[in-house]
Amino acid sequence: MDTDPIRENLNKYTAKAFHMLPKMNEPCILDIGCGSGVPTMELARLSNGQVVAIDIDQAALDKLSKNIEQAGLSHRIKTLRCSMFELDFQDESFDIIWAEGSISRIGFKRGLEEWRRFLKPNGFLVIHDDINNIHQKLKHISSCGYEILGHFTLSEDIWWAEYYGPLERRINDILMKYIDESKDFVEFDSEQQEIEMFKKNPKLFRSVFFVMQKR
Numbered sequence: 001m002d003t004d005p006i007r008e009n010l011n012k013y014t015a016k017a018f019h020m021l022p023k024m025n026e027p028c029i030l031d032i033g034c035g036s037g038v039p040t041m042e043l044a045r046l047s048n049g050q051v052v053a054i055d056i057d058q059a060a061l062d063k064l065s066k067n068i069e070q071a072g073l074s075h076r077i078k079t080l081r082c083s084m085f086e087l088d089f090q091d092e093s094f095d096i097i098w099a100e101g102s103i104s105r106i107g108f109k110r111g112l113e114e115w116r117r118f119l120k121p122n123g124f125l126v127i128h129d130d131i132n133n134i135h136q137k138l139k140h141i142s143s144c145g146y147e148i149l150g151h152f153t154l155s156e157d158i159w160w161a162e163y164y165g166p167l168e169r170r171i172n173d174i175l176m177k178y179i180d181e182s183k184d185f186v187e188f189d190s191e192q193q194e195i196e197m198f199k200k201n202p203k204l205f206r207s208v209f210f211v212m213q214k215r
């Protein structure tokens with residue numbers, strides 16, 4: 001199931017974080033763990049800059065490449081199959097590093113430490129991560145050489161209204177259609193499991209945007 005159109009409901013928060021940065025002309029942006037690129041495309045629309053989008057999932061990158069081409073953004077967004085553990089860019093090459101839903105792979109502190117050198121002096125790092133250990137994360141931000149410019153939370157109500165609620169409705173619509181048309185049953189196991197997990201413990205799904213500047 002293509003969840004990108006629902007994921008796009010969260011673009012307003014990508015935009016909110018982006019607008020917490022000072023205005024920049026043609027910034028170079030690195031999007032780490034871009035997936036199929038819903039935030040990547042939004043970053044290209046919000047800025048007039050160049051975006052390098054990296055992920056290890058080739059299928060997701062292929063989907064993003066198609067979307068880039070269709071949107072006429074091939075001159076602004078480049079995709080690259082590359083692990084966040086093996087970044088091979090020149091030091092100080094990006095104005096902004098962006099990572100939504102991906103830093104947990106490497107760990108918050110390690111990501112902050114290892115990605116810092118790729119930022120230009122006074123460059124910006126924006127992380128969208130789960131809310132776990134938020135006080136510890138805020139401490140890591142200053143101990144790893146960044147200043148926090150601001151942070152905001154996406155509550156469980158936001159996640160329900162903007163993502164899990166619409167996802168559940170979409171699944172139910174599709175299932176009803178299949179029943180009406182007596183087609184073979186379709187399964188949405190992973191999506192339905194995630195919705196059930198959300199309903200059991202919605203607070204676990206709160207997330208935070210951290211907007212920081214390299215110092």
Ligand SMILES: C[S@@+](CC[C@H](N)C(=O)[O-])C[C@H]1O[C@@H](n2cnc3c(N)ncnc32)[C@H](O)[C@@H]1O
Nearest residue numbers: 033034035055056057082083084100101102105
């Ligand atoms: C939850 S998705 C987030 C996708 C996108 N940033 C978004 O917010 O819609 C996490 C992404 O991190 C990617 N990822 C996982 N391990 C990675 C690694 N070692 N290097 C780069 N990307 C990785 C996954 O393939 C996945 O696309």
